[in-house]
Amino acid sequence: MSTYVLRYFPIKARAEVARLLLLASGDKFADVMPDWPAEKENQPLGQLPVLIETLEDGTEFELSDSVAIEKYLARKSGLLVKTGSMDTAREDQLRSQINDVIDMHYAYMFAPEGSHEVIEARYRSNAKAFVKYHEKILAENGSNGHYFGSETTYMDIALFAFITVIRQPNEKAIKDCTDYFSESNAPGLNKVYETVQASSIAAPYVATLK
Amino acid sequence: MSTYILRYFPIKARAEVARLLLLASGDKFTNVIPEWPEEKDNQPLGQLPVLIETLEDGTEFELSDSIAIEKYLARKSNLLVKSGPMDTAREDQLSSQIKDVIDMHIAHMYAPEDSREFIEAQYRSKAEAFVKYHEKILAENGSNGHYFGSKTTYMDIALFAFITGIRQPGENAIEGCADYFSKRNAPGLNKVYETVQTSSIAALYVATLK
Numbered sequence: 328m329s330t331y332v333l334r335y336f337p338i339k340a341r342a343e344v345a346r347l348l349l350l351a352s353g354d355k356f357a358d359v360m361p362d363w364p365a366e367k368e369n370q371p372l373g374q375l376p377v378l379i380e381t382l383e384d385g386t387e388f389e390l391s392d393s394v395a396i397e398k399y400l401a402r403k404s405g406l407l408v409k410t411g412s413m414d415t416a417r418e419d420q421l422r423s424q425i426n427d428v429i430d431m432h433y434a435y436m437f438a439p440e441g442s443h444e445v446i447e448a449r450y451r452s453n454a455k456a457f458v459k460y461h462e463k464i465l466a467e468n469g470s471n472g473h474y475f476g477s478e479t480t481y482m483d484i485a486l487f488a489f490i491t492v493i494r495q496p497n498e499k500a501i502k503d504c505t506d507y508f509s510e511s512n513a514p515g516l517n518k519v520y521e522t523v524q525a526s527s528i529a530a531p532y533v534a535t536l537k
Numbered sequence: 538m539s540t541y542i543l544r545y546f547p548i549k550a551r552a553e554v555a556r557l558l559l560l561a562s563g564d565k566f567t568n569v570i571p572e573w574p575e576e577k578d579n580q581p582l583g584q585l586p587v588l589i590e591t592l593e594d595g596t597e598f599e600l601s602d603s604i605a606i607e608k609y610l611a612r613k614s615n616l617l618v619k620s621g622p623m624d625t626a627r628e629d630q631l632s633s634q635i636k637d638v639i640d641m642h643i644a645h646m647y648a649p650e651d652s653r654e655f656i657e658a659q660y661r662s663k664a665e666a667f668v669k670y671h672e673k674i675l676a677e678n679g680s681n682g683h684y685f686g687s688k689t690t691y692m693d694i695a696l697f698a699f700i701t702g703i704r705q706p707g708e709n710a711i712e713g714c715a716d717y718f719s720k721r722n723a724p725g726l727n728k729v730y731e732t733v734q735t736s737s738i739a740a741l742y743v744a745t746l747k
Contacts (some may be wrong), residue, residue: 372634372666388623395629402622412612413598419605424582441651456582 328383328392331356335376336363339495340433341393342376343488343532348400350531394422406528408475408482417421421461421474421482427487436499447501454507458516461486465515472522479526486516487523491536538593541566543664545586546573549705551603552586553698558610565700582670582742604632611691616738618685618692631684631692632669638663657711658741664717668726671696675725682732689736697733702744 331349335342337360349356367373371391378396380388390396401407408414431450438446468474474482494505510517523529541559545552546671577583581601583680588606590598600606611617618624641660648656667716684692703715720727733739 370626371630372637372663372670374666390623390626390630392630392633394627395633397621398629399626402625413600415611415612416600416605419608420581420602423602423605427582427584438652439655442655445649445652452583456584460581466565481701 329354329380331381332359332379333357333376333461334359334361334370334379336360339492342396343492344397344485345376345378345393345400346440346535347484347488347529348397348406349533350405350535351402351528352400361529371416380412394426397422397485398481399485406479406481406484408480414475417464418482420482421464422485424457424460425485428457428491429489432500432504435501436497450501450504451507454504458507458513462513462515465519470518471514472518474519481514483519483523484529487529488517490516539564539590541591542569542587542589543567544569544571544580546570546590548707549702551639553702553742554607554695554743555586555588555610557609557694557698557739558614558616558720559560559743561738562610562613580606604636607632607695608691608737611694616689616691616694618690620685624685627674628685628690628692631674632695634670638667639699639702642703642706642711642714645711646707653709660711660714661717664714668717668723672723672725675729680725680728682728684729689733689738693729693733694739696729697739700726706727719723 331354333342333345333349333356335358337358346358361370361375365457370377371389373393376391376393376396378390378399380390382388390399408418430444431453435443435446436448465474468476471477472483473479474486488519490508493508506512508516524533541564542741543555543559543566545568547568556568571580571585578586580587581599584601586601586603586606588600588609590600592598600609608617618628638660641656641663645653645656645660675684678686681687682693683689684696700715700718703718716722718726734743
């Protein structure tokens with residue numbers, strides 16, 4: 328059995344899917360907050376999160392990039408779609424589209440004042456397009472609280488984590504950034520959110536949110 | 538046999554890997570340049586590139602997001618790594634890191650004047666870290682012109698397309714953006730570039746560059 332270290336800041340941002348999956352797996356893992364920026368140079372590409380897996384034979388596997396980490400853990404838990412290459416491609420696409428929205432959300436909070444207007448415009452445009460397209464995809468799958476089939480898969484979990492993260496109040500965030508994802512504007516997305524929230528997979532993670 | 542349409546602008550930016558793979562596959566495909574911005578709302582999430590596959594039975598599969606498209610085509614041509622989940626995770630990480638650098642490069646070219654300084658700083662920081670980490674990875678694989686094993690895989694092709702693109706900077710590109718990736722600064726990356734450039738897989742694509 329491997330053990331894991333997840334290096335990240337003590338914030339709910341890019342490591343929530345990894346945390347949820349590690350908690351669900353039952354594998355031993357530790358959240359480690361590096362001294363920052365003191366340890367920036369020690370991370371692959373100076374970025375977090377980083378996952379370090381220590382295998383049974385003692386060797387280490389160090390992985391960076393939040394989506395690579397998520398998919399690695401999801402694959403181990405059998406949570407990536409297994410219905411063929413088109414669904415896998417769709418899964419890649421949909422997950423990437425979450426980043427198109429969340430990256431603008433983060434960029435706004437960390438960018439200089441002069442960039443705010445253009446970033447906000449991109450955020451709003453990406454968020455609107457995201458909701459329109461994802462609501463359509465979810466309706467095509469039967470509005471059953473799942474992106475694929477009738478069981479919880481990685482993409483459902485990624486969406487749940489995204490909504491959880493974006494709903495954290497933050498005075499530096501774009502005004503009303505969460506409205507696009509409200510129950511009335513995005514019923515399908517909210518059904519996915521609620522389905523994951525109530526699932527056994529997410530239970531250990533949801534318990535940490537209280 | 539499927540046929541394909543690749544919708545994108547007539548520029549070398551986010552569709553080169555897809556073009557290379559489609560040419561290599563021998564499958565019939567067409568580059569289509571949509572009227573822009575008129576057709577923006579007709580694209581999933583109002584973005585390009587978009588791949589439309591028409592299957593033998595006449596059904597269509599429409600896919601967006603450049604990396605999802607690339608991996609879909611690479612999987613069909615057996616070019617994704619097949620040496621286990623750790624290598625697949627590494628492949629995901631490395632290709633995402635290319636995107637991190639390209640995104641800053643493209644952002645700089647289209648951003649308003651007062652955002653450019655901030656974006657340039659991010660580009661330089663990411664490009665430096667990218668080269669440092671990727672040179673290490675390539676040396677660990679034997680400095681043989683490949684990211685994985687001893688044959689050309691998707692990641693080699695993605696790197697080749699990236700270098701090809703960054704060496705043709707457009708208007709408002711960051712000054713010296715390609716210098717980080719020069720032969721002297723990045724010998725390992727250049728070996729991958731040259732290996733792909735002379736490979737049979739890339740031959741049809743390379744012919745279009747002349």
